[in-house]
Amino acid sequence: MFALMQSTRVQHLRVIVDPATGLRAVVAIHGERHPQALGGCRYLHYPDDDSAMAEAVRLAEVMSFKAALAGLPVGGAQAVIMRNAYVDNRAALFEAFGRFVETLNGTYVAAIDSGTSTADMDCVALHTRHVTCTAGAGDTSRPTAEGVFAGIRAAALARLGSSDLEGLRVGVQGLGHIGYTLASLLRGAGADLLVSDVDPGRVQLAMDQLDARPVAAERMASTPCDIFAPCGFGAMLNYQSVGQLRCAAVAGCANGQLGDLAVADQLEERGILYAPDYVINAGGLIHAALSHSGEADGQLARYLQGIGQRLTGIFAQAQAQHRSPARVAQEMAERLVYG
Missing domain, CATH: 3.40.50.10860 (Leucine Dehydrogenase, chain A, domain 1)
Structure with a gap:
């Protein structure tokens, strides 16, 4: 230890x-x-x-790292x-x-x-004031999803040439609170949704409410789409699953998406843009920190917009250096945290 x-x-x-x-x-x-x-x-x-x-x-x-890159x-x-x-x-x-x-x-x-x-x-x-995400502070699902949505627009701009999501096919894997909210935002922006979840009820709800098309969980990684959004549990990106991907970019809210940092290099070799998870999914942490400090109402939108801006900078640097955005983001975070 x-x-x-x-x-x-x-x-x-x-x-x-x-x-x-x-x-x-x-x-x-x-x-x-x-x-x-x-x-x-x-x-x-x-x-x-x-x-x-x-x-x-x-x-x-x-x-x-997440707090540092979010500017908190x-x-x-x-x-x-x-x-x-x-x-x-x-x-x-x-x-x-x-x-x-x-x-x-x-x-x-x-x-x-x-x-x-x-x-x-x-x-x-009841026993300490050093806590956030209480009922009074509000749920973090919405700001997390909004931050990921901003990140997906940044990924679309970097890899597909436009931040307009109208008509883009986005595969959302995992329809929990954050994943479903993200799917709703994507549908509102005109995206064509493919969805999968271990709960068939969540999939049916997305079909009924968001006009989404269902995909079997085991086929989600290999189903063609413009952007793949992992929103379930982490470490789903490994050497085998990355070899199956048929997308231009990976940008989702799941924590710990990479089984190993070297997997990010494999994504880069395949020409698939990767949005580092602790950059794109920082919205919940931002909301929690600002709520605890009493600044959520005035600052939240600006911080969430900053997620897309930060990713745009990371993507540009990664492209210039012919490196994975995950490598670039980690070095940025280490400089901010360790000096």
């Missing part, structure tokens, strides 16, 4: 166990340039403690709560987590992530 912390430059790893509620949690805090770090709180099952800690450490660095004055962090098969009182568990967050004296601000909800953050907020 120390080796992983050193390789990602995570400075702090805090662990809490509360037998009364069954809480077992870890918080990783990355970067020392800002006194406050913000990051999601995951509530998932993990095969062992080391897996949970490793995910917290890895994602804390990603959140730090916060560091990155990640909390992981290990989910048991049964919990007696979920509200009590998250209240216990809130008491733990309070002991960190504002160095960590909690937000929703996989497995958590605004109701959970409301429980956390």
